[in-house]
Amino acid sequence: MVEVKHITKSFDGRMVLNDINTVFETGKTNLIIGRSGSGKTVLLKNIIGLIRPDAGVILYDGRDLTAMKRSELNLLRREMGMLFQGSALFDSMTVLENVMFPLNMFSKDSYKAREKRAMFCLERVNLSEAEHLHPSEISGGMMKRAAIARAIALNPKYLFCDEPNSGLDPKTSLLIDDLIRDITIEYNMTTIINTHDMNSVMNIGENIIFIKEGVKEWQGSKSEVINSNNKALNDFVFASDLFRRMRELEHPRKEG
Amino acid sequence: MNESLHRLGEYTLLMKKAISIPNRWNMFFKQLNKEIYKLGVDSLWIVIIISIFIGTVIAIQISLNISSPLIPKFTIGYTTREIILLEFSSSIMCLILAGKVGSNIASEIGTMRVTEQIDAMEIMGVNSANFLILPKVTGLMIFIPVLVIFSMFTGILGGIAASYLAAEGMTPASFEYGLQFYFNSFYIWYSIVKSVVYAFIISSIASYFGYYVKGGALDVGKASTNAVVMSSVMILMADVILTHLMLT
Numbered sequence: 001m002v003e004v005k006h007i008t009k010s011f012d013g014r015m016v017l018n019d020i021n022t023v024f025e026t027g028k029t030n031l032i033i034g035r036s037g038s039g040k041t042v043l044l045k046n047i048i049g050l051i052r053p054d055a056g057v058i059l060y061d062g063r064d065l066t067a068m069k070r071s072e073l074n075l076l077r078r079e080m081g082m083l084f085q086g087s088a089l090f091d092s093m094t095v096l097e098n099v100m101f102p103l104n105m106f107s108k109d110s111y112k113a114r115e116k117r118a119m120f121c122l123e124r125v126n127l128s129e130a131e132h133l134h135p136s137e138i139s140g141g142m143m144k145r146a147a148i149a150r151a152i153a154l155n156p157k158y159l160f161c162d163e164p165n166s167g168l169d170p171k172t173s174l175l176i177d178d179l180i181r182d183i184t185i186e187y188n189m190t191t192i193i194n195t196h197d198m199n200s201v202m203n204i205g206e207n208i209i210f211i212k213e214g215v216k217e218w219q220g221s222k223s224e225v226i227n228s229n230n231k232a233l234n235d236f237v238f239a240s241d242l243f244r245r246m247r248e249l250e251h252p253r254k255e256g
Numbered sequence: 257m258n259e260s261l262h263r264l265g266e267y268t269l270l271m272k273k274a275i276s277i278p279n280r281w282n283m284f285f286k287q288l289n290k291e292i293y294k295l296g297v298d299s300l301w302i303v304i305i306i307s308i309f310i311g312t313v314i315a316i317q318i319s320l321n322i323s324s325p326l327i328p329k330f331t332i333g334y335t336t337r338e339i340i341l342l343e344f345s346s347s348i349m350c351l352i353l354a355g356k357v358g359s360n361i362a363s364e365i366g367t368m369r370v371t372e373q374i375d376a377m378e379i380m381g382v383n384s385a386n387f388l389i390l391p392k393v394t395g396l397m398i399f400i401p402v403l404v405i406f407s408m409f410t411g412i413l414g415g416i417a418a419s420y421l422a423a424e425g426m427t428p429a430s431f432e433y434g435l436q437f438y439f440n441s442f443y444i445w446y447s448i449v450k451s452v453v454y455a456f457i458i459s460s461i462a463s464y465f466g467y468y469v470k471g472g473a474l475d476v477g478k479a480s481t482n483a484v485v486m487s488s489v490m491i492l493m494a495d496v497i498l499t500h501l502m503l504t
Contacts, residue, residue: 048379077381088376091367102380104283160379 001026002047002158002190007056009042009175016042017053018214026190029204030066030179033196034211041162041214043211044194048080048160049073060158078106081151084162084178087143089135095122096122096131099149117132125179141172145179152183152218159184161193165200198243201225210236267464274389274463279382287391288398295357295392295459296399300406302356303349307340307407310348311414314339315366321419321427331433332426336415338443345407346447347495350454353403354487358462361392365466366476374467389463393456400455401448408444450498454491463488 002024009017016039024030034040045051047058049065058065060076060087068076089098099118122128125145130138138146144164151159161180165173181204185190185230193200207223210233218233223235237243260313278284315336322331365388368374377384420430465483469475 050375050378074381077379080379082376082379084372084376086371088372090373090376091371102382105280105380105382150403154380 001061003059005057007046007053009053015213020216022216024190024192025207027188028206029184030192030207031205032194038211040194040211041212049159079157081159083147083151083161083164085166087147089143089167091135094132094134095146098146099122099153102153121153125149140167144176159189159191163195165197173199174243198237252256270464270467271387271460274385276386278386288395289390291395292399295396303403303407304410307411311411312418314488315415315418329430330434330437333431334437337435339410341407341443341447345411346450347403349407350451350491351488354458355484358458358484358487359480361459362461362466362480363476365463366469366479369469370472393459396455396459397452400451404447404451446502453494457490458487
């Protein structure tokens, strides 16, 4: 479980996050949503410790990240996996070497055992056939899957995903969403996803936090999104014609 | 002034972070091996080609400019050797390498920064500066004396070739006599010491500019250019200081 308490962050006098309080639960896919520039990426960077908040605390199962020394933070980070927007695979390494990288850096297992674990992770994301290819030789969806395999290589307790579906077609996006949800349940991880993809919200949104102009505007599940009366949330979620129609269909059914 | 001090502080902190004991020695040696090959061995051909031609040109130029019958012909070989040993193979060659190796390092690390690969390492708890920068700095410092020695050897070979082929009034025998005349082996050590310092300047400054890139591809290009300009200036400044310290 990750708890965020009274997080505030400013850049050059401009308040980007204002007193954010929330809880990201274990075994659930927690989504941070909001418009571009709303502060969701800054919130995620604060949570993973890439940015230090001006005030407030971030608790990882009771351990305060904001009070940690660099060495303690590095130890905590070994419990984290991260899926970046652009996958952030290392260009100079093959897919297998990418997945083996965290194992090579931190695992004390033999080379054979590390390779076996990396192959297991690649098989888990259905990518074992691409083990010897470089990131430049595979598609965007495959890169995302390779990045997920790398993120889970060390059996993390916390998984962070920054825009996991950006640049992917709707079908591949669904595959990635399902994979993240399945892995979250399988490893009983606390998964936090930063997204503005409404398909993801409706597909895997178990706990959704809506950020507007640096303030937590709303929190709930995907079924609560449909019935919410929050104007800012409705303007954001139902901005597209498709989702508006979906909501119109949903309401008469429930009312009837 | 404030900006310069800020950059100096940032550079010092980065070097402190980079020059620390590696988390995994086997990973460090694997990276070191790669960097020696990429930054050093891959530069060997350009060093050899430039040195042969410059050695030849130096010999021809000196031959053409020494026309007085009072100056002995072996002066051509002697002067060619001194220029190559004292300045060309260390300082000028490192200025050339600052362009090739420096831009390579800055663009590689800069691209890793803008594509979040460095952030990915940090999230894993890896000291990214140590993992990326230390093997480059160490690799170049280890291999640059080899490049300097190759440059000295091939530069002098170029001069000998000139004595056989080109310049009037210059004979191979007088050139070879000049090469051996009043030879001071300390000059070779002087060049090697200078080149090791230059290797640190090139690799660390280029790493710094790459590591702190913000933005996109255009900014990576700018960082590469700035890295080459800054390391060239620093090499020239270090040349003055080291010459003063070691030869006067």
